[in-house]
Amino acid sequence: MTPTLSVSNLRTHFFTKEGVARAVDGVDFDVAPGEILGLVGESGSGKTVTGFSILGLIDPPGRIVEGSSIKLGDEELTTAKPDRLRAIRGAEIAMIFQDPMMTLNPVLRVDTQMIETVQAHLKVSRADALARSRAALVQVGIASPDERLRAYPHQFSGGMRQRVAIAIALLHKPKLIVADEPTTALDVTIQGQILFEAQRLCRESNTSMIWVTHDLAVVAGLADRIAVMYAGRIVEMGRTADVIERPMHPYTKGLIGSVPSQNTRGHRLAQIPGMTPSLLKLPAGCSFKSRCPIAVEQCNTMPDLVEHRPGHWARCWRAAA
Amino acid sequence: MTETTLEPPVAAKPQTPFQRVVSDFCEDRLAVFGLILVVLAVFVAVAAPWISPQNPFDIGSLDLLDAKSPPGTVSGDGKITYWLGTDGQARDMMSAIFYGMRTSLFVGFVSVVAALGIGVVVGLVAAYMGGRVDALLMRIVDIMLSFPAILVALILLSVLGKGVDKVLIALILVQWAYFARAARSAALVERNKEYVEAAACLALPASRIVFRHMLPNCLPSLIVIATITLARAIALEATLSFLGVGVPVTQPSLGMLISNGFEFLMSGSYWISFFPGVALAIAIIGINLAGDHLRDVLNPRNLR
Amino acid sequence: MLVYIIRRLMQAALVMVVMSALVFAGIFLIGDPVAMMISPDASDIERDAVRASLGLDKPLWMQYLSFMNAALHGDFGKSFLAGQPAMQLIFERMPATLELVFLSLVIALVFGLPMGIYAGLKPKSVGAKGIMTGSILGFSLPNFWVGLMLIMVFAVLLPDLIPGWPRLPASGRGATVNVLGVKLSLFTADGLLHLLLPALTLALYKGALIVRLARATAREIIPMDYIKFARAKGLSERRVVGVHVLKNIMIPIATVSGLEFGQSVAFAVITETVFSWPGMGKLLLDSILLLDRPVVVAYLMIIVVFFVVLNLLVDLLYSVLDPRVRLESRAT
Numbered sequence: 028m029t030p031t032l033s034v035s036n037l038r039t040h041f042f043t044k045e046g047v048a049r050a051v052d053g054v055d056f057d058v059a060p061g062e063i064l065g066l067v068g069e070s071g072s073g074k075t076v077t078g079f080s081i082l083g084l085i086d087p088p089g090r091i092v093e094g095s096s097i098k099l100g101d102e103e104l105t106t107a108k109p110d111r112l113r114a115i116r117g118a119e120i121a122m123i124f125q126d127p128m129m130t131l132n133p134v135l136r137v138d139t140q141m142i143e144t145v146q147a148h149l150k151v152s153r154a155d156a157l158a159r160s161r162a163a164l165v166q167v168g169i170a171s172p173d174e175r176l177r178a179y180p181h182q183f184s185g186g187m188r189q190r191v192a193i194a195i196a197l198l199h200k201p202k203l204i205v206a207d208e209p210t211t212a213l214d215v216t217i218q219g220q221i222l223f224e225a226q227r228l229c230r231e232s233n234t235s236m237i238w239v240t241h242d243l244a245v246v247a248g249l250a251d252r253i254a255v256m257y258a259g260r261i262v263e264m265g266r267t268a269d270v271i272e273r274p275m276h277p278y279t280k281g282l283i284g285s286v287p288s289q290n291t292r293g294h295r296l297a298q299i300p301g302m303t304p305s306l307l308k309l310p311a312g313c314s315f316k317s318r319c320p321i322a323v324e325q326c327n328t329m330p331d332l333v334e335h336r337p338g339h340w341a342r343c344w345r346a347a348a
Numbered sequence: 349m350t351e352t353t354l355e356p357p358v359a360a361k362p363q364t365p366f367q368r369v370v371s372d373f374c375e376d377r378l379a380v381f382g383l384i385l386v387v388l389a390v391f392v393a394v395a396a397p398w399i400s401p402q403n404p405f406d407i408g409s410l411d412l413l414d415a416k417s418p419p420g421t422v423s424g425d426g427k428i429t430y431w432l433g434t435d436g437q438a439r440d441m442m443s444a445i446f447y448g449m450r451t452s453l454f455v456g457f458v459s460v461v462a463a464l465g466i467g468v469v470v471g472l473v474a475a476y477m478g479g480r481v482d483a484l485l486m487r488i489v490d491i492m493l494s495f496p497a498i499l500v501a502l503i504l505l506s507v508l509g510k511g512v513d514k515v516l517i518a519l520i521l522v523q524w525a526y527f528a529r530a531a532r533s534a535a536l537v538e539r540n541k542e543y544v545e546a547a548a549c550l551a552l553p554a555s556r557i558v559f560r561h562m563l564p565n566c567l568p569s570l571i572v573i574a575t576i577t578l579a580r581a582i583a584l585e586a587t588l589s590f591l592g593v594g595v596p597v598t599q600p601s602l603g604m605l606i607s608n609g610f611e612f613l614m615s616g617s618y619w620i621s622f623f624p625g626v627a628l629a630i631a632i633i634g635i636n637l638a639g640d641h642l643r644d645v646l647n648p649r650n651l652r
Numbered sequence: 653m654l655v656y657i658i659r660r661l662m663q664a665a666l667v668m669v670v671m672s673a674l675v676f677a678g679i680f681l682i683g684d685p686v687a688m689m690i691s692p693d694a695s696d697i698e699r700d701a702v703r704a705s706l707g708l709d710k711p712l713w714m715q716y717l718s719f720m721n722a723a724l725h726g727d728f729g730k731s732f733l734a735g736q737p738a739m740q741l742i743f744e745r746m747p748a749t750l751e752l753v754f755l756s757l758v759i760a761l762v763f764g765l766p767m768g769i770y771a772g773l774k775p776k777s778v779g780a781k782g783i784m785t786g787s788i789l790g791f792s793l794p795n796f797w798v799g800l801m802l803i804m805v806f807a808v809l810l811p812d813l814i815p816g817w818p819r820l821p822a823s824g825r826g827a828t829v830n831v832l833g834v835k836l837s838l839f840t841a842d843g844l845l846h847l848l849l850p851a852l853t854l855a856l857y858k859g860a861l862i863v864r865l866a867r868a869t870a871r872e873i874i875p876m877d878y879i880k881f882a883r884a885k886g887l888s889e890r891r892v893v894g895v896h897v898l899k900n901i902m903i904p905i906a907t908v909s910g911l912e913f914g915q916s917v918a919f920a921v922i923t924e925t926v927f928s929w930p931g932m933g934k935l936l937l938d939s940i941l942l943l944d945r946p947v948v949v950a951y952l953m954i955i956v957v958f959f960v961v962l963n964l965l966v967d968l969l970y971s972v973l974d975p976r977v978r979l980e981s982r983a984t
Contacts, residue, residue: 082884117886124884129877133976134899143895144885179975195885378785491674494959496918503948506940583794587922590796591937606800610926614822618804625797636792637785 065246068256121196127188186217265339382637400443459519467527475535575639749931756854768866790860
């Protein structure tokens, strides 16, 4: 079965005055239909840039470097014409951003912003577009949708705004949704609701989803598979249960270990020492080397992403340890 | 495994802020072009008495038969070439323009410096004292700024009469508020910084804190505003002189020269207005081009 | 909302009283109008007689009070020179100035907005750099100089050098039509021709300001998340810029344009002089030069009223354009 999305050797670099920032430096993964992939990493790991790259929304001075491939089904996106990309955005691939406050234009009404999305891809009348928008709002669980449609974004709470954003993403029943930290700016209780809604909608309509986050806990209960990113590369990837319970990469182990949970009450919280390296000055060899508790001489060469166990990949010389 | 030893990189020679400002400034060709124009204008103004072919104020040296000669004519007695033509009174346009530039630049520059002085003092005092004093001073500033400058100047000059000194007074009165507002904003930013608190803790007198400590940090934005205001002042003086309420006939500025030539515009002797107009434009454009880029260079964010 | 309007109106009234006092005090210092009206070798008795007939011999505060009293009735005295009531003179000339300012604002917006937005979208392009340099020239060159150059080019040089090139009129107002009792030349072809050069002159300064403001605001708005999101939804670039960016830019542009309207009426003094345009501005200049005090006072009062009303309208406009402001005030 062809995967919905197939990314191979994706490299997105930013060519600035101070040098080349290799935000994404060789990323490979697939997403199957109906699958939720959790893309986890700290700030600066390249996860957000990966999401934008898929949609072709990288602004200069950044660009996707030659040799990268992003395939939607059988169609190559990196060489697609701008008009084709525009037709895909919002219809076949949709995106949900992090901060719902800033995602909706504050001076336009909600119905305007939803209707324009419908009419950008379908030749329907305004009335039809309005009906579709209304249905989408109901689908994400917003009560009294007619009132909400006539309102302005700042009249909504954060959780409500994010539901609107999800509704907009669903308007054209996309094959893939890229959600960039959609719950980071929300209360924990709302977060739970949104997560539940998202999971339900994907199951119902067989939509694939890439959920980008820095919070391992969020994605542990939601995703089918997890990919951990560090300094522009994927360092571990596999089924959620495998990655969480039997992590192979020291970074993943560090991440899991640093999540406060009941087991460690009373003990000091584990930390990963050091900081993510600057993308302008990546060290040679494994990027995690300077912070790794088990680094050896061999780590001066960059390891490949190897399938050490079935369906479970890691980029570490000492993964099988 | 081979190890490569690297030479420690040679550190770039540290630049003083001033050197960095200069080098950043020179990156923009237009700004440098503007600066050249300004230098040209200033040179012409300063050297007017020595480089003018003729002294346009010396009535005896004028030959009325040469009046309204087009550019390039040679004078009746063959002594000088009127490169830019002559006006209705047979004055050599080029000389008139040199002297006119002198007056224009002089009036503009002096008025800006004086307005800067007054405005900065008022602004700094308001920022430092705060409270009622601040509110009152700023209220006055706001009232002054809400009137269009041209109207205020027009009325002032109709009261004061003609004369270079009166024009200066009017220009200063119209401009000081602008500096006061800018100085106060810059000073308020500084006032909240720690070095002011530290100086106050040392029980330094207020005037010392204000002038020796806060003022130097406000300078960059003040310099930028001064350059832009200079261009405005020159333009304003030219306008007032054009309208007939500015400098007297005995000490014409470029604006007055343009005004003199206005009546001849439609009848063919366009040069009497046109060339002083070009000279005026050169001065104003030069200052603005240089000043605009100076603003980007001196932006406080870039100065860190 | 109603409370807000009433409060602003009261503030406005207070401002007008203060301004009128300032205006009066200022004008009182304007030379001796009597000297303009009588021959220099008139006797002192004759001078005093004229002075008394104009009410100029009473103490200052009495003059101010009678001035305010008359002003509230719209009576600013008769023009010393024309004999007509000052306010009536001004009202006669007002339509000419207003249509000039209005047309110049339209021109400035129509040309300035797209150029400013373009410069904001592609800041490093050659076009953008050219536009920004042009805008510097636009607001630094003196108004009268621009008018002069336009006259030179379009009324003298081009028609002389190129046969068949139309000569644009460089002075006076064109044919007028009566619109609701007001004579406007905006709606006649001849009127428009005469309006063209002076309106262009006035429009240059404003256009330059609008270009710079539009560019600065566009630069702020374009990197915003909601613009990126609009693109992520698959909207055409035309819609992203034409609706999303534009609607956000309109807020500061509208407020500045409103305020600029008042400034332009002041600048019109210069333009009207250059083009011999029979508006309020030219009237003011002539009155100042000839010390026709009632007209000057009446003009200044009108300007004050203008500014105050304009400020109020701009505030209201702001709350109309920005839904965040409007609805918040209703909620509180």
